[in-house]
Amino acid sequence: MxxxxxxxxxxxxxxxxxxxxxxxxxxxxxxxxxxxxxxxxxxxxxxxxxxxxxxxxxxxxxxxxxxxxxxxxxVPLIDPDRFDEILSARIALETVAAERALAHIDFIRLAHLQHLDRLVDEAYGRGDIEGGIAANFDFHRCLYEARSSAVLLPLIESLWLRLGPFMRLAAENLHDHYLVDRHAEALEAIRTQDAAALKAAIAADIQDGAGDIGRAQFLETAAQEFAATHRS
The missing domain is CATH 1.10.10.10 (Winged helix-like DNA-binding domain superfamily/Winged helix DNA-binding domain)
Incomplete structure (x- = not known):
């Protein structure tokens, strides 16, 4: 519901x-x-x-x-080319937004980011997929909003909206692919004010979540279609 x-x-x-x-x-x-x-x-x-x-x-x-x-x-179907285009756009825009925001994150916002990260884990832990996805987006939004993002954030949210239906497939299989806590890496990069590490953590977060799951899903679908057309 x-x-x-x-x-x-x-x-x-x-x-x-x-x-x-x-x-x-x-x-x-x-x-x-x-x-x-x-x-x-x-x-x-x-x-x-x-x-x-x-x-x-x-x-x-x-x-x-x-x-x-x-x-x-x-809700639109997503083919592999469109999926890769959206994913690449997310990585490009969100790493820029994170780098721009880094110097503006104070200890209060950092504490809030830590709180949101806990909400992500708690939601997925109790099987609340939609709540986990929402908390994950809240984490990213809180990070990027540290510096005014009147242009970047609406563009980023438009990509979240286009990818959202596919995010559920990723979240349902998250534990099989998301083996490194990229949010923890991002939080540590914020503490040390390491822009390169923060950008790498954000890019890996996107790739390890939606990216790997999405490509695995496309491969599985292609294998099923191939098998169906080559049955004797």
Whole structure:
């Protein structure tokens, strides 16, 4: 079941629906290829169809979902080329954002980063995949926000949104591939003000998580398709 946060006092229903669905997609609530219906989402959120329809239009513009020929919408499938492009863009932008932020991280923000890292571990430890993904993004966002990121952070979040459905597949198999605690490496690099080590930790965090799992998933799918077409 999707965790639904309450509507903020300053939010319209349309804004709340958009924020809720955006968060759900970013944290892997819907898998790649998952169809979405206006009526189904309206019932889930207990709202009328109009704010859902408007939110879906914004999400199509964001690249988070795609409009099919029959006017239905779904979470996009990701092919290997698109996956590698998104992953490469994440690494490029997030290592720059981390390096820019490093000198601006004080002991208060460092303590908050440590707290968020614990939340990531606790969520995955109790099997809360969506909570773990959300806490992981919160960790990265807290790091990059140490220095104003009016351009970088929205670009980075747009990539998180596009990769979110695939992140669930990665998180479900995290312990098989994520063997080194890259957040711990990042935190140590922050303590020592080592920009090169911080950039390396962020790049490895992205590669060890979504990167390795994603490529393993594509290889498995290709092997299954090959086997299916060569059965005697």
């Amino acid at each position: 999707m965790v639904i946060e309450g509507r903020q006092a300053t939010e319209s229903i349309k804004q709340w629906v958009y924020r809720t669905l955006r968060h759900a997609i970013m944290t892997g609530r819907f898998r790649p290829g998952h169809p979405l219906t206006i009526n189904g989402l309206a019932e889930m959120l207990d709202v009328s169809a109009m704010p859902v329809r408007e939110a879906l239009q914004f999400l199509v513009a964001d690249g988070a979902i795609e409009l099919l020929d029959n006017r239905r919408v779904r």
